[in-house]
Amino acid sequence: MQVYPCSHCGHLVFFDSMHCVRCGSTLAFVPEAMALRALEPAPGNAPALWQERSPAPGAARYRLCTHRDDGGGCNFALPAHSPHHLCLACRQTHMLPALTDPLLRQHWARIEAAKRQLFYTLARLGLQGTADNAAAQASPRYALLADQPGGPAILTGHQGGTITLNVAEADDVERARRRLALHEPYRTLLGHLRHESGHFYWERLVQQGGRLDAFRALFGDERRDYAAALSAHYADGPPPDWQEQHVSAYATAHPWEDWAETWAHYLHMVDLLETASAYDTALRVPGAHGIVREQVANPFAHPAPPFDTLVRQWVPLTLLLNSLNRSLGQPDAYPFALSAGAWCKLRFVHDTVQQASSS
Secondary structure, eight states, X not given: OOOXXXXXXXXXXXXXXXXXXXXXXXXXXXXXXXXXXXXXXXXXXXXXXXXXXXXXXXXXXXXXXXXXXXXXXXXXXXXXXXXXXXXXXXXXXXXXXXXXXXXXXXXHHHHHHHHHHHHXXXXXXXXXXXXXXXXXXXXXXXXXXXOOTTSOOOOOEEETTEEEEEGGGGSHHHHHHHHHHTTOSOOOHHHHHHHHHHHHHIIIIIITTXXXXXXXXXXXXXXXOXXXXXXXXXXXXXXXXXXXXXXXXXXXXXXXXXXXXXXXXXXXXXXXXXXXXXXXXEEEEEETTEEEEEEOOOTTSSSXXXXXXXXXXXXXXXXXXXXXXXXXXXXXXXXXXXXXXXXXXXXXXXXXXXXXXXO
């Protein structure tokens, strides 16, 4: 993801920064501009209004999301004229557990932070509106729920445009337990949200986008009995050769899950590539004429770089990432080895996104 200079003093700040550590400016992310701005209270009789530091005449004014100071940790801003108190990203959450429990409040804040990162990536791909009045039906809704004593277990999933997430996934110990129990090499809050957003965008971009035949030719027929397929997967596990065509073992369960896992992997890919590009990372990349040195391409550039460029740079970038982790005594941050079959599916996701963003 992009890194930013403070718009007041130029010091390096980050997407989720609340204050600049050099100049002390209040920082807020402005979705409509897709930019992080250094703000100061607006002068005059304008309570709770903010403006850019050293603003140009007629510069826009903003209000800060209510969840900034109530434990939500949101650093998004709204236009001063907005009728809302919550930012566009926070308004996507329609159900919450009882936040009187401090632990649940902490879990909620962690999930909202992951949601904002997903919001950013989807917006950069042209799949998420950024105007304050962006149509709600164009983006996912979220229900963040907690298990209740004696009640049914809350399962993470997607249905009818709503992504449900069990807030227990924000607990590091519980998430690690589930990762081991389900034999998953990678399980994160952001990964969950990216996966479930894949189900939402499958309906929009594949089912409603006229790409069903192409999807079925590559991923299989999604009309297979979903419940029976999942039961068989959990009873029997993935086939021994699953890596030849899939990004993960769970992707073998059903074509819908194959798409969602591949979609999530594509979002991992473009976000990491953008971060590397933002730091002007250069890689030694093998090519037809030997090893060449090239800058990491920004996948969100206009025009977008060819998919083959992203593929060519991905392997050395992830090797660098894993080597850096190992130097700190940490496990590999990217525990995957993608086959030609998995890359074909990732290309399909890429082409689907590019078609949608250009239409």
